[in-house]
Amino acid sequence: MRIDDSSSTEQAAELDTLNIDPVLSMRSITKSFGPVHALRNVAFDVYPSEVVAIVGDNGAGKSTLAKILAGVHPQDAGSITFEGVDVSIPDPTASRELGIATVFQDLALCDNLDVVSNLFLGHEITHGVLDEEEMESRSLELLRQLSARIPSVRVPVASLSGGQRQTVAIARSLIGEPRVVILDEPTAALGVAQTAEVLNLIERLRENGLGVVLISHNMADVQAVADRVVVLRLGRNNGDFRIPDVSYEEIIAAITGATDNVVTRRAEAARRSSPLEAEDGTE
Amino acid sequence: MSMQRGIKNETPAQIAADLVDERLIRTDGLRGAFTAFGIRVRSGDLGSLPVVIGLVLIAVIFQVLNPNFLSANNLVNLTLQAAPIGVIAIGVVVVLLVGELDLSVGSVSGLASAILGVCMVRLQLPILLAVVVAIIAGALIGALYGFLFTRFGVPSFVITLAGLLGFLGLQLALLGPQGSINIPFTSWIVQFANTWFLPPWAVYVLIGVAALGVLTHDLARERRRVRAGLQTHPLSVTIVKVVALAVVLGAAAWYLSTDRGTGVMPVIFVLLVVLMAYLLRRTRWGRSIYAVGGNVEAARRAGIRVRSVYLSAFVLCSTFAVLGGLFAAARLGSATTSSGAADQNLNAIAAAVIGGTSLFGGRGSAWSALLGILVISAITSGLTLLNLDSSVRYMITGAVLLLAVIVDSLSRKSRASHGRG
Numbered sequence: 260m261r262i263d264d265s266s267s268t269e270q271a272a273e274l275d276t277l278n279i280d281p282v283l284s285m286r287s288i289t290k291s292f293g294p295v296h297a298l299r300n301v302a303f304d305v306y307p308s309e310v311v312a313i314v315g316d317n318g319a320g321k322s323t324l325a326k327i328l329a330g331v332h333p334q335d336a337g338s339i340t341f342e343g344v345d346v347s348i349p350d351p352t353a354s355r356e357l358g359i360a361t362v363f364q365d366l367a368l369c370d371n372l373d374v375v376s377n378l379f380l381g382h383e384i385t386h387g388v389l390d391e392e393e394m395e396s397r398s399l400e401l402l403r404q405l406s407a408r409i410p411s412v413r414v415p416v417a418s419l420s421g422g423q424r425q426t427v428a429i430a431r432s433l434i435g436e437p438r439v440v441i442l443d444e445p446t447a448a449l450g451v452a453q454t455a456e457v458l459n460l461i462e463r464l465r466e467n468g469l470g471v472v473l474i475s476h477n478m479a480d481v482q483a484v485a486d487r488v489v490v491l492r493l494g495r496n497n498g499d500f501r502i503p504d505v506s507y508e509e510i511i512a513a514i515t516g517a518t519d520n521v522v523t524r525r526a527e528a529a530r531r532s533s534p535l536e537a538e539d540g541t542e
Numbered sequence: 543m544s545m546q547r548g549i550k551n552e553t554p555a556q557i558a559a560d561l562v563d564e565r566l567i568r569t570d571g572l573r574g575a576f577t578a579f580g581i582r583v584r585s586g587d588l589g590s591l592p593v594v595i596g597l598v599l600i601a602v603i604f605q606v607l608n609p610n611f612l613s614a615n616n617l618v619n620l621t622l623q624a625a626p627i628g629v630i631a632i633g634v635v636v637v638l639l640v641g642e643l644d645l646s647v648g649s650v651s652g653l654a655s656a657i658l659g660v661c662m663v664r665l666q667l668p669i670l671l672a673v674v675v676a677i678i679a680g681a682l683i684g685a686l687y688g689f690l691f692t693r694f695g696v697p698s699f700v701i702t703l704a705g706l707l708g709f710l711g712l713q714l715a716l717l718g719p720q721g722s723i724n725i726p727f728t729s730w731i732v733q734f735a736n737t738w739f740l741p742p743w744a745v746y747v748l749i750g751v752a753a754l755g756v757l758t759h760d761l762a763r764e765r766r767r768v769r770a771g772l773q774t775h776p777l778s779v780t781i782v783k784v785v786a787l788a789v790v791l792g793a794a795a796w797y798l799s800t801d802r803g804t805g806v807m808p809v810i811f812v813l814l815v816v817l818m819a820y821l822l823r824r825t826r827w828g829r830s831i832y833a834v835g836g837n838v839e840a841a842r843r844a845g846i847r848v849r850s851v852y853l854s855a856f857v858l859c860s861t862f863a864v865l866g867g868l869f870a871a872a873r874l875g876s877a878t879t880s881s882g883a884a885d886q887n888l889n890a891i892a893a894a895v896i897g898g899t900s901l902f903g904g905r906g907s908a909w910s911a912l913l914g915i916l917v918i919s920a921i922t923s924g925l926t927l928l929n930l931d932s933s934v935r936y937m938i939t940g941a942v943l944l945l946a947v948i949v950d951s952l953s954r955k956s957r958a959s960h961g962r963g
Contacts, residue, residue, distance in 0.1 A: 351843065366844045369836035371904035372829075381844030382831055388824040392763070396770035399560060412560060 264525045282307045282438050282470045283328070283359070288337035290323055298334070298494045299324040305439055305470035310461060312473045312481040315491035316514055324491070328472070329361035330354035342438070360432035361441040366424055368431075370417035374398060376433050377416050393423060403431055405415060405463055406483050408456065422453025429460055440464055441472040446480050458484045478507055492516050566829065568893045575779045590898055592949050593913040596942075597920065604924030611924055620923045621798070621808040622735070626651075626869035627813045628915035630890035632818050633862025633896070635911050638894055639822070640855045641835045641903025642691070642698035650683055650860050651867025656716040657879030658731075659723030669731050673735050673868060680864030681857050683873020688853030695894065697719055698856075704714035706887070714879055720877035721924075725871065735872035739803035745795040748809070753788040760784075807869060814862075818908035831855060833905030866890070888930035892939065893918050896946040917942065 281297040281304040298320045301325050305311055313321045327334050330351040339346055341357050348354045354361065370378050375391070375398045382391045382396075398412045407426045409419065416427060425445055432440055442461070446454040461484050464471050481488055482502060490498035490513040498513035604611040630647050637644045653675040661672030683705065690701050717723060721826050725732055740748070760780040798804050823827035833841040834851045842848045870886070871877050895901060896917050897910025918939060925935045 334729060352845065363843075365839070365844070367837065367840035369833045369840050369904070371836035376829060377840075380829070380841070381846050383829060385826055389826065389829065392766040392772060395560060400759040420620055446731075479653075519600075533762050 267323075274328065279306055281305055281322075281340075282342055282350075284340045285324075285327075285334075286336045286338050286340075288324070288327065288339075290320075290327060290332070291336050296494050298327075298491075301337075301491065301494070301496055301516040303489060303496075303531040305472055307438070307470050308465055308468050309487065310465050310473055310485045312475055312485035312486055312488045313491060314475060314478070314481060314510065314514055315497075318493070319514075322443065323494075324473070325361065325443055325474055328354060328359055328439075328441055329363075330398055355435055355437075358436070358438040359441065360435060360437035360439070362425075362432050362443065362445065364429040364444045364447060368416045368424060368428060371415060373415055374412040374419075374427055377427055378412075378434060380431070382405065382434055401433065405430055405433075405460055407460065420453060421449050423457045425449065425453075425457050426460060429457075429464075433464075439470040439472065441474070445473070445476045446475065446477055454480065462518040478510060480517045481510075482507065490514055544732040546614075563659045575776070582810025590909065590913055593910075593917060594898055596896075597913070597917055600917065600920045604920070604927070606774065608924070608927045610927055613874060614797055616803065616911035616927065618798055618801045618803070620919050622805050622873060624915045624919035625805070625807045625811040626866045626873060627890050627893060627918070628866075628911055629814060629869055630863050630866035630886075631915050632814055632908055633859035633866075634891050634894040635856050635857040635897075635899045635906055635908055636822075636831065637698070637726050637861075638816070638899045638901060639831050639835045639903065639906055640852060641838075642852070642854065642855065643891075643901075644687070644702045644705075644859045644863075645699065645887070645891070646683075646702040646709060647859065647863040647866075648882040649706045649709040649713065649889050650680060650765050650863040650882070653683075653713045653716070654680060654864040654867030655871030655874075655877040655881040656713045656723075659725060662725060662729070662731075663723050669729060673731070676864050676868055677861060680861040684857035684860030685853065687860065688849075688856040691856065692849040692852050698889065714881070714888050717877065717879055722876055724876045727875055731868075731872045735807050735869060736875070738806040740806060740809060742795065742799040742803060745799070745804045745809075745907060746792065749788055749791045749795060752791070753784050755958060756780075756787060757784045767827075771938065807873070810907065811869075815912045818911075822908055827851075827854065832904055837904075863890075885939075887920050889915075889939070892943040895950065896943060898946075898950070900950055902950075914946075 267470045278535070283305040285301065285303040288298050288301040288303070289296070301320065302323065303313075303324060303339075313324060315321050326332055328339075328348065330348040330353050332539055333347065333349055339348060341359075346357060348357065348359075351361075372380070377396050378401070379394045384393050395412060402409055402412070405426065407423075407430060408421050409426065416424060419427065429440070429442065429445070440530065445457050445461070449457060458480060461473065465486075473481065473485055485502050488498075488502060488505070488510060489496070490500070490510065492514060493516075498510075500510065500513075500538050554943060605958075610616055630651055634647060657676040657679055657705075658672050661667045661675055662669055687698065687701055687705065691698050714721075727733075728866055757780065760775075760783070764774050764777075764780075782912075795804055822831060830841065830846045830851050833844065833846060834848055838848060841851070867882055871881060871946060874881070893914030894906070894910055895914065896904075897912065897914025899906025899910040921939055921942060922935060925938060
């Protein structure tokens with residue numbers, strides 16, 4: 260993969276020299292829904308101990324990419340490599356078993372159950388009957404590792420604040436000891452302080468060696484916490500930047516396609532007339 | 543273990559791992575337990591408090607209106623009447639917990655009594671075989687509901703409404719033109735429901751076992767909590783709980799023994815409640831029932847096999863409905879076309895709701911079947927003693943049900959605003 264963007268080439272080159280293999284990499288991913296190309300020839304990598312943000316406008320294909328990784332719907336074409344092995348992700352169970360944990364925007368918590376029950380939902384520790392004490396003490400340990408501020412693990416999740424609920428959802432995704440965590444808009448509905456808490460949590464995931472995929476609309480969050488940002492535009496790769504090397508304006512330009520000038524318009528016209536050459540930009 | 547010790551070492555001065563956060567309101571000892579209870583009630587987590595208060599009110603009112611209400615004789619009758627519908631209500635609780643509804647429990651219980659009558663009297667099969675046939679039929683009905691619900695996604699309300707009509711028809715068809723089958727009074731099943739009473743010593747032994755069971759359960763839990771480095775509850779709370787349980791049950795058993803005593807059928811009902819309460823609270827299956835009732839999508843994503851959970855709930859509900867129908871037929875000594883008629887159906891659902899199981903799914907416990915049926919039976923029995931017409935009885939039961947649902951909705955709102963979900 261070489262994305263035709265100078266900064267991303269540098270990025271890739273730098274990682275190559277560090278000799279770190281991506282934990283997860285996707286190549287030539289294509290997905291259509293009916294007549295709509297949601298993703299076309301998209302390439303995407305996640306390295307260990309890295310927060311990579313996927314940004315893009317509405318309909319850019321961010322969520323589609325995440326859902327392919329989560330096993331919600333498989334890609335039409337393209338390959339996924341996880342820890343160097345070619346894999347297919349036909350369903351959510353396969354995704355979980357590979358070591359990919361996904362926290363969707365709706366969090367999927369049971370409001371009527373307490374924090375412990377939610378953390379261990381579907382993976383309860385049992386000795387014939389539920390071992391509540393073991394689960395409670397492990398929950399406390401897990402939340403302590405994440406420096407999560409949840410006053411009591413025996414209150415129903417409904418009583419927690421938005422940030423605490425997000426924390427519980429993220430903590431739950433870690434129960435299966437994943438290698439990659441995908442967070443879909445984790446700060447979308449949160450206040451300033453709660454957002455900061457979640458961002459701290461994301462940094463802690465990185466410190467623990469996880470690859471974190473952050474899908475976000477919020478550029479401030481992305482610039483605060485991400486190491487790398489991958490821009491999607493209309494279902495295609497439209498840039499791959501290292502955060503320290505890129506300005507807010509450059510990201511926005513890649514998202515909106517605002518680098519619209521005579522040259523790009525000519526290239527666009529040429530692409531339209533010969534669609535087979537269309538994908539040279541990403542592969 | 544090392545990990546747990548790790549927590550302990552880092553927390554200052556022996557604070558349990560679950561009490562580290564300084565924002566927590568600390569409660570210690572027996573007084574702490576009462577304070578915590580007060581806080582819970584004020585925030586709308588009423589638990590079974592409204593039902594218990596309601597029961598006391600009902601008892602006082604009817605006792606004033608008719609001094610026979612609290613007589614041992616009437617209370618023994620009350621326990622015998624409550625058991626069949628109470629058993630049906632246990633199943634209703636399970637279905638309500640997954641956020642669904644079974645309207646057909648009355649018809650299914652009526653069908654069960656018809657199956658019992660036909661197998662026992664017309665076919666001359668052994669009673670036990672008749673009972674087994676009826677229970678299998680109940681399980682199959684539940685499986686059918688579960689299949690239709692999970693396969694086609696038809697609302698359970700509609701499926702079971704169809705079941706209500708369909709199985710009522712089947713019941714009438716089985717009973718044939720005579721419309722009723724008398725079950726011989728000498729058969730053990732009728733004796734069981736009407737004349738089998740435990741001797742007082744057996745009841746006291748049973749209560750002793752129950753108290754001991756609660757004590758060992760609590761002590762074992764505290765031991766596990768100490769080992770896990772968690773907050774422990776004071777021993778005094780456990781002791782007060784166990785003593786109160788033994789004294790209340792012992793007094794009730796003694797009072798009933800001044801008349802005929804404690805019936806075997808009500809004891810079986812209570813044991814079923816205890817069993818279901820345990821399964822719902824302490825097993826993985828029970829946890830998945832609550833999870834599905836709370837948020838189906840979350841349960842599915844957590845890897846819970848949601849379809850099997852729904853299926854198990856419907857199967858249990860119909861099976862308990864059959865068991866209740868058999869109890870009712872045995873108590874009545876006959877299977878008639880009016881067995882399991884409308885009021886029995888709705889009383890079972892009303893009992894579950896009055897007892898505190900939420901109609902919105904995910905909240906409640908098997909104990910609500912016991913509490914709810916006590917309220918309904920007390921009202922029915924009191925009104926019968928006052929020679930009031932069944933028309934008034936229906937209206938009052940309806941009003942109580944409405945009150946219970948309003949309390950449910952209000953406490954839901956209050957829980958939300960006090961952060962108790």
